[in-house]
Amino acid sequence: MTTSKRGALITGASAGLGEAFARLLAAEGHDLMLVARRADRLQALADELSGKHGIRVLVCPxxxxxxxAAAMIEAQASAHQFxxxxxxxxxxxxxxxxxxxxxxxxxxxxxxxxxxxxxxxCHRFGRGMVTRGWGRIINVSSLAAFAPNSPGMLYTGIKSYVLNMSQALDLQMKPAGVHVTALCPGFTWTEFHDTQGTRDWANRLPRILWQDADTVVKAGWQAVCAGESICVPGVVNKAVSSFTKHLPERLRYLVSMRARMVN
Known part of the structure; x- marks a missing residue:
C-alpha cells in the first residue's frame, strides 16, 4: 500500500466501481480528480469525501x-496543479x-x-509517473476478456485489448517504479446493468457469481500495489478465467457459434 499522499484520477467516478475507488483512495488520504458526465453526482461525492477526509477533490464533468476528452482532462489537471x-x-x-x-x-x-x-x-499521465519514479495505473477490463466472443458484440474484444495493453505497459513501466494492472471483474453489483437495460436478466443469475463493488476495488488496489499485472477477483471468477482462456481457438469459436444460434 502507499504510505504518502498522492493524486488520483478516476474516470467513471459518479457510481459503481469508480465511486468505490474514490472512497477507498480518499480513506487512504489521497487527493482526487473525479471524471464523469453527471456533474451533480460528482459534486455530491466530492463534497462528502473532502469534508470527511480533509482531502482535495477536483470535479471534472x-x-x-x-x-x-483526454487532452481536456490533462489541461484541467495542469491548470489546477494536480x-x-x-x-x-x-x-x-x-x-x-x-x-x-x-x-x-x-x-x-x-x-x-x-x-x-x-x-x-495512460500515455499522457504515464510519462510523468515514469519521470517521477512512482505510479499506479488500474485499467478496468473484465472477465469477458478471457471468454469466447459474443456474436456481434464489441465488448469482449475491447476488454481483451485493455487486458493485453495493460500487460504491455506494465512490462515497459515497472522498471521505472510504475505498476499497471488490468482489473478483470465478473458480475458486480453496480448501476451498470440498470444503464444497459439488462437488470432483469442479471437478477436471474446465481448469486454465487456476484461480487460487491467494494470487494472488487479492494482486490484491484491490493493487486496494483503488489505489482500484479492481472487481477481477477473472486475464486469463481479465477476458475472461470483459467478454464476459458485455455480452450482451443476452434472450440472457442464453436461456443460463440452456439451462442448465436441460441440467440
Missing part, C-alpha cells in the same frame, strides 16, 4: 466519448444491441471511452 500519481481508468459501457444495429455514432463513442481515451490517458 466530462463526456469521455468526445475525441478531445499531479496524477494514480490513474484509475474505469469508465465504460456495453452496447445494448449487436454491432450492425448499433448507431455508428455510439460505436465511435464506445471506442473513445474504452479504447482511445483509456490508452491516451
Amino acid at each position: 466530462l463526456d469521455l466519448g468526445q475525441p478531445q 499531479t496524477v500519481d494514480i490513474l484509475i481508468n474505469n469508465a465504460g459501457l456495453a452496447e445494448p444491441v449487436s454491432f450492425l444495429n448499433y448507431p455508428v455514432e455510439d460505436v465511435r463513442a464506445m471506442l473513445e471511452v474504452m479504447v482511445t481515451g483509456l490508452t491516451e490517458l
